[in-house]
Structure formats: C-alpha cells, structure tokens
Amino acid sequence: DVKVTQSSRYLVKRTGEKVFLECVQDMDHENMFWYRQDPGLGLRLIYFSYDVKMKEKGDIPEGYSVSREKKERFSLILESASTNQTSMYLCASSLWGQGRSQPQHFGDGTRLSIL
Amino acid sequence: AQTVTQSQPEMSVQEAETVTLSCTYDTSESDYYLFWYKQPPSRQMILVIRQEAYKQQNATENRFSVNFQKAAKSFSLKISDSQLGDAAMYFCAYRRGNSGNTPLVFGKGTRLSVIA
Numbered sequence: 001d002v003k004v005t006q007s008s009r010y011l012v013k014r015t016g017e018k019v020f021l022e023c024v025q026d027m028d029h030e031n032m033f034w035y036r037q038d039p040g041l042g043l044r045l046i047y048f049s050y051d052v053k054m055k056e057k058g059d060i061p062e063g064y065s066v067s068r069e070k071k072e073r074f075s076l077i078l079e080s081a082s083t084n085q086t087s088m089y090l091c092a093s094s095l096w097g098q099g100r101s102q103p104q105h106f107g108d109g110t111r112l113s114i115l
Numbered sequence: 116a117q118t119v120t121q122s123q124p125e126m127s128v129q130e131a132e133t134v135t136l137s138c139t140y141d142t143s144e145s146d147y148y149l150f151w152y153k154q155p156p157s158r159q160m161i162l163v164i165r166q167e168a169y170k171q172q173n174a175t176e177n178r179f180s181v182n183f184q185k186a187a188k189s190f191s192l193k194i195s196d197s198q199l200g201d202a203a204m205y206f207c208a209y210r211r212g213n214s215g216n217t218p219l220v221f222g223k224g225t226r227l228s229v230i231a
Contacts, residue, residue, distance in 0.1 A: 030216065031216050033218055033219075035221075040124070040223060041223060042121075042206060042221045042222055042223035042224050043206065043219075043221040044221075045218050045219075045220075048216075048218050050216035058218065088158070090160065092160075096216055103150060103162045103165060104160075104162075104219055105162075106152075106159060106160035107159070108157070108158050108159050109158045109159070
C-alpha cells in the first residue's frame with residue numbers, strides 16, 4: 001500500500017513565522033502535490049512537482065514556496081505566515097503515467113492554525 | 116481552464132437506500148480521466164472510482180457506480196445499499212490525460228449523511 005505521511009496532523013504557529021510542512025511518500029512516485037482545503041472551496045492546488053528539484057505553480061501559489069531535494073520528500077513553506085493561511089493542507093503523490101489513469105494518493109492532512 | 120462543478124453541497128440518504136451525487140465538468144480536451152474521492156471524518160482522501168474518458172462503459176466498484184455522459188460532460192456517482200460508513204465528503208475530480216504529471220482539478224464537494 002502507498003503511504004503518504006505528513007509530519008503533523010495539527011500545527012499552531014504565529015503570524016510572521018516561517019512554517020514548514022513536510023510530506024514523505026514511500027512508493028517512489030515521481031509526482032507530488034500540495035493542496036489547500038477550505039470549507040465550501042474544495043481542494044485548491046498550491047504547487048506540484050514532477051521530479052526532484054522541479055516545481056510548478058498551481059492555482060494559489062502566493063505566499064508559499066516548495067522544496068523537493070529528494071524524490072520521496074516534498075516540503076511546503078509558508079515564508080511569513082498570515083492568518084488567511086489557516087487551513088487544512090493535503091499532500092498527495094502519484095506515479096508518472098502518460099495515458100494512464102494514475103490516481104493520487106493522499107496523506108492525512110495537516111490542520112494549520114495561524115494566530 | 117477546466118472546471119468541475121458539484122451542485123449539491125449536502126445530501127442525505129437512508130441506510131440501505133440508493134443515492135446519486137452529481138458532477139459536471141467543463142473541458143475542451145478529448146483525453147481525460149475522472150475520479151470520485153471520499154473523505155471521511157478521519158480526513159484521508161480515498162479513491163472510490165475512476166473513469167477513462169475513452170471508455171464508453173461506466174465504471175463500477177462494488178456498490179459504487181458512475182453514470183458517465185461524455186457529450187453532456189456529466190459524471191454522477193451512484194451509491195447503492197448505502198451504509199453508515201459511506202457518510203463523508205465526496206469530491207469529483209478531473210485530470211487531463213495527455214501527460215503523466217497533470218494535477219487533479221476538484222469540485223467543491225458534496226457532504227453525504229447516512230440516516231440509520
């Protein structure tokens with residue numbers, strides 16, 4: 001079974017702090033994704049990566065950056081946390097599969113509160 | 116840009132009955148994939164069912180089936196013999212098919228309650 005592990009289920013930080021959310025997958029997947037989930041808005045893509053050191057902006061990248069130094073790890077960074085970044089953050093991974101219906105596998109999510 | 120619309124924010128169903136969740140999408144692509152994910156209170160997103168756009172046959176997974184109407188760009192999920200464990204948020208998602216690394220586009224979700 002694919003395992004996607006997010007480092008924290010709950011996290012509380014203060015405005016202005018630099019925040020790191022970590023995600024690790026154990027199935028050698030090429031693709032990794034960070035989503036933000038808010039009530040009534042569904043999941044919105046922040047960034048994704050299809051290879052080590054490669055990254056692509058999603059729909060809402062402002063205020064975030066990412067790092068992928070190793071294939072199994074994808075980090076989301078809030079450069080200077082703000083209260084409007086209080087949300088649930090979900091990490092996912094998938095195999096590269098051109099022409100195939102590769103599903104994404106998700107972690108349990110990190111509920112981040114910025115005070 | 117592709118969009119996915121789930122028009123029912125909340126639905127409820129009696130245990131053992133059947134319920135259908137609606138999803139429509141907008142795309143100009145001909146090659147794509149559609150997914151239904153379930154998110155129970157435990158928060159982990161679980162794949163329920165997937166459909167390749169080039170396949171005319173509707174996908175089925177045990178009590179879960181889809182009604183895929185490509186011309187209408189509709190992809191509804193039918194849950195038969197509903198169980199208490201089916202209570203969750205359900206998300207419809209779309210992925211363009213001509214590349215192996217395109218991300219999913221999600222709808223806003225439908226919260227399903229199951230009444231005992």
